[in-house]
Ligand SMILES: NC(=O)C1=CN([C@@H]2O[C@H](COP(=O)(O)OP(=O)(O)OC[C@H]3O[C@@H](n4cnc5c(N)ncnc54)[C@H](OP(=O)(O)O)[C@@H]3O)[C@@H](O)[C@H]2O)C=CC1
């Protein structure tokens with residue numbers, strides 16, 4: 001299905017890693033009417049401000065990539081904002097989109113919505129079948145309520161509101177802050193700085209045995225644009241590569257790409273999180289979308305970006 005290139009598309013969170021990648025993907029395809037606001041210009045936690053923005057701008061399509069986002073330690077340390085701010089942001093966006101008759105709304109969730117010990121790979125139907133992973137249950141609960149809000153709107157009003165569940169993402173404009181980031185950017189920065197420091201030892205968190213699946217953000221953006229252009233018959237679709245690695249394997253790959261030759265130390269006082277969360281990506285594949293960027297290529301490209309933006313990676317994003 002094609003979407004008119006003049007449709008007004010609002011990307012919530014257009015300055016973030018995912019939002020910026022979606023903007024690049026839309027621009028590549030020739031979309032001409034893309035809008036966005038920074039959190040300073042429009043605080044999405046403020047319902048009155050969000051309603052006023054929608055009344056003025058009247059977007060045709062809303063892509064929701066705005067959220068409070070962080071790695072395992074940030075999620076575990078700040079449960080209240082990860083629950084409350086995410087619910088506020090998404091509730092305001094979803095409700096304003098319904099009331100202003102937006103044609104299409106895409107909500108981005110996360111693979112952590114699925115139960116901690118669900119069978120692998122994770123099928124969409126496993127949602128709400130057992131308990132969540134404790135390190136990120138607050139964030140996961142917010143995301144689950146977003147999925148359900150979109151599903152409720154679809155069920156009650158027949159509107160095209162859908163949810164995409166990305167696996168762990170990485171790429172340009174990631175958060176490289178060592179306390180709040182996800183594992184892949186943290187490892188890249190740690191190995192890089194240790195190499196510059198005479199190949200000093202690198203300390204990583206947990207046991208190294210958990211498994212994670214990593215998707216390049218440009219693939220995620222392509223999947224979002226694909227979903228925007230299609231009319232799906234269901235509410236919830238996983239987005240991933242369908243393959244995963246252990247955290248130790250990831251460390252060795254990044255170490256080799258960065259060229260660090262020192263020792264690895266595993267800090268067992270830090271949490272492992274969920275043992276595995278591999279996505280079953282067959283539902284989206286059946287619609288005709290699959291990831292293109294393999295992990296090694298994606299990490300090499302991201303490291304090139306990191307080297308070219310060495311002034312930026314020390315910014316704290318949370
Ligand atoms: N990164 C990952 O590994 C994964 C991410 N996701 C999901 O993808 C989406 C995007 O994540 P990602 O790009 O990584 O995150 P980033 O932190 O890079 O970007 C988040 C964006 O949200 C905006 N934002 C946050 N709070 C507010 C607020 N109160 N008002 C307005 N805007 C706000 C920020 O705006 P500003 O820059 O202007 O402050 C920023 O642009 C999220 O829904 C996340 O849950 C899902 C799975 C994995």
Ligand SMILES: C[C@H]1O[C@H](OP(=O)(O)OP(=O)(O)OC[C@H]2O[C@@H](n3cnc4c(=O)[nH]c(N)nc43)[C@H](O)[C@@H]2O)[C@@H](O)[C@@H](O)C1=O
Pocket residue numbers: 069070071072073075110111112135136139167168169180181182183184186187203204205206207210212247270271272273274
């Ligand atoms: C996308 C997803 O991201 C979060 O879940 P997570 O996958 O557990 O998060 P993570 O990327 O931070 O860690 C992955 C694994 O890696 C290990 N690990 C080793 N060394 C470092 C390290 O240096 N930093 C970090 N962050 N982790 C490290 C770490 O101990 C863990 O075993 C959710 O909270 C939630 O936000 C969500 O949905």
